[in-house]
Amino acid sequence: MTLTRRKFLTLSTGGAAAALGLTGCGGSRDSLGGPDELSMWTWVGSVNDSLIGQAEKAIPGATAKRLAMTRIGTSYKTKVLTALAGKSLVPDIVAMNDDVATYFPNADQFLDLHELGADRFKGDFLEWKWKLGITPENRMMAYPMDTGPTALFYRRDLFAKAGVETEPEDVAAAAPDWESYIQLAKKVKAAIPGSAITDNITSIYLYALAQQTKRYMTPDGQYIGDQDHLRQVWDLAVRVVKEGLSANAQADTTDVNAVVTNGRLVAFNAAVWWAQLGPKNAAPATKGNWRVCAPPGGAGNRGGSFLAITKYCKDPEAAFAFITWLESAKNQAEAFLDPVLFPSTPASYDDQRLTAPDPFFGGQRIVDVFAASAEKYPGSYFSPYDSVIATPITAELVNVEVGSKTSDQAWKDAQEQVHRELSRMGAI
Structure with missing residues (x-):
């Protein structure tokens, strides 16, 4: 199209x-x-x-x-x-x-x-x-x-306290995919109650999406945001919340910085620019305690x-x-x-x-970690409608995190909103 x-x-x-x-x-x-x-x-x-x-x-x-x-x-x-x-x-x-x-x-x-x-x-x-x-x-x-290549940021001192791997190569080997990363995070949380690996559900969704070779549409204009590859990213984000591994600090609130400052966010799969906006800005006293390694789930941007x-x-x-x-x-x-x-x-x-x-x-x-991520990232097609599509999807994910909707209902509602918007625009 x-x-x-x-x-x-x-x-x-x-x-x-x-x-x-x-x-x-x-x-x-x-x-x-x-x-x-x-x-x-x-x-x-x-x-x-x-x-x-x-x-x-x-x-x-x-x-x-x-x-x-x-x-x-x-x-x-x-x-x-x-x-x-x-x-x-x-x-x-x-x-x-x-x-x-x-x-x-x-x-x-x-x-x-x-x-x-x-x-x-x-x-x-x-x-x-x-x-x-x-x-x-x-x-x-x-x-x-x-x-904006991605990597896994983590608190080495808190990982040591939890008795899990602490060196970048070892952490990357222990958590090469999201499943093993969740299991590692659960060990950390068992030792450090209240610890989290994401500020909110939206971050997990967006960073997992950033690793995909397919997103919302194909170059010829077909909508594919209701297919399995997107539902799997959605389900991953929901699972992290259900496992109690989200800090539930919603975007555009002071809580986002607070969970970094107070040490609750022990790890975060994020882009290179988060180093400055996150720990260096919100938790300067943690200097020397942070490390980065290859992200679970593969390179992203x-x-x-x-x-x-x-x-x-x-x-x-x-x-x-x-x-x-x-x-x-x-x-x-x-x-x-x-x-x-x-x-x-x-x-x-x-x-x-x-x-x-x-x-x-x-x-x-x-730089070595982020360079490897940038060079290994497979790339994906971004369409003119991506932001229009993402808005209802991320909004419905928040509804799941705050408990106002079930995952299935929120997914259904998000897809209905997306189809309504794309139809109104004549995109589908």
Whole structure:
């Protein structure tokens, strides 16, 4: 099924783009900024400031141009879509989060990077990451930035107290899959009452989903989110709760940090960026006690960004020179230091700036664990409808955790809501 612009407009619920009637190519107007600068929109924490500072003086490879970057704090996607809808004051370059596929139905508003010579850089990147920026029609709309490989974070000191394996290699060997991991967690809980391996049911679901080779839809538009591979992920999340291994700290509450601070969360299967947002932020006093190892259930990925060049760009060649320079292996290694963006370029994984021992993790070279996860991750297709589908599913999972619905009833209700939404959009 080819995605239509009508479906995209419906998908952009609540956005000004829908209200303004985002349509295809129109008369191009000047993009933002003066003739000697390229404008770029992104959000806080998506790029390295020192690299941007260099480009603001003169873009490497295009010294006649400089970068003018705007960090947008809230409603980022809505503002991008609004600018595209109006075809006026559109930035030359835009960043996109891991929901890059939601822009695919409007790919004609962006340049095809194949035509700018992107393929000569393909070998520098993780193959699965490269593919995520390419539409089902083989239009390369977005260039890879960072990734979000997953691993198992755990408290070595608390594992030692519980009398289970403590070294990363041993923990990984003891819990290569979710079943053995649950059994290990039950041993820890028996020794340390109240301990948990997830903050809430949604996290288990999302991180187990992040390991799958199939998600919600196929590239030709078939809905598969009601099939066995999704029900198995759902059942796993429910089981973790039923075993008493969830801290029941719901997302967007202070409880999420509290269970890290007070030591209740003894382990957590999470993406690389959680190291900073989780223990380093919420439990700095636990420095030296954390370790990471290969995740139960296999390599996964959750998160990662992209850069795209709009069709309104005043100098596509200069813009392409900028994004390829910014996302080179050398510069991605720099971006890992600040703001902790994990590279999509494997050559970065041997950079000394990444391989240095991390004192917070007891001197472990954690990059080795995340690099292995990034390289082993099989990849999966993300559709423009993934967020629409995920919303009722995760909401119904919360109903199971709080006890307001049975698992079977919640699954049935979630699927009915998904089918209703996709039908309303004309997606199925």
